[in-house]
Amino acid sequence: MIPTPPDWAALRADFPILDQHVHGQPLIYFDNAATSQKPRVVIEALRHYYERDNANVHRGIHELSNRSTTAFEAARARAAQFINARSADEIIFTRGTTEGVNLVASSWGLKHLQRGDTILLTEMEHHSNIVPWQLLAERTGAKVAYLPVSGDEGLLDLSRVDEFLTRGVKILSLVHISNSLGTVNPVANLCARARKLGVVTLVDAAQSAGHCPVDVQQIGCDFLAFSGHKICGPTGIGVLYGRAELLEAMPPYQGGGEMILSVEYSGTRFKPAPHRFEAGTPDISGPIGLHVAMDYLDGVGREAIFRHDQELAQYAYEQLAANVPNVRLFGPRHGRAGLVSFLLKDVHAHDVVTLADQAGVALRGGHHCTQPLMHKLGVESTARASFYFYNTKAEVDRFVEVIREVRKFFAV
């Protein structure tokens, strides 16, 4: 049976922020890779929490604390279901993808890495999946290697995996969907190859978790991190999945309240995972809002979202290529996720983004926290349009028209 496609226009109406003018023009929000907008149900959930249920979790015996704790732990169970983890105990709440990677690098990394070991990344990683490993390498004497990316199409050079994925590698940490290129990496395949060699794996799902089905058992990774704010949830909350066997053997990341079984002046006994990794009062409204966001997204259907975003990106790519002379496009020609990175010859990306903003189109310009990749591509920055399910083909048409006007303005 062919599923009925979602009513995209009705879904768009769930996002109050989209209904506004910017600089006198209807807002076209194409900066979804930076952060997504929030549907009314998520905003309402946060309001309800603060108006009715706000209390600290895991501590109080009173009604409001019980309500908060129940909602907080229900969000953990929902997050496990969202990525098909085997248990809610495999879900650690973090501040976002960045903190998830840092947690693994600090806790697992300091315990397991030593001089001469290799941390394998790819050349298309976000800084949050480079810098924590470089810090760890400095502390342990391990080295960092990068699986190469080939050409402007920005695909991983899979012919070189065997050369890089060797027994000296202790962890392979790679991005699922590139935020600069839109490349979708074959993470299940690479994790399977890593597992055969006993290499631990981490998947950065910042750009995938809310855009396509993500199943940690099918991917076969040991860790996976994502951010709530990119998947219709609040800022300041993220999820780190860790396979139970690994989490149980990992030391705490931070010390403080909530993560202990007992404390004596002489030492401390820690709670099991995941609580051992959540010191102090957590973000409570964050998981509650995220729970509603995950329900909302799965109500829409992440397969349908992926198809929709892909279609918009492919359309945008082709329209830019066909109608804008002197445009340089980055990332795969086919099979890209929902974003397009580009440059106009002799025009700085920031100028493109500034003029687009005047026309009501929100883009992002810069290195997108992938500076090494930009240098590899021989540029300092790109302009980027990134889509979500509430964006429309008509908006892409208007965006292409605006980019044509920008080109004319700069006479390139």
Ligand code: C6P
């Ligand atoms: N990319 C972008 O505009 P945080 O900041 O922790 O929520 O997410 C970090 C992160 C990690 N990995 C990837 C692939 C990402 O895209 C991001 C965030 C934003 O592309 C901000 S630089």
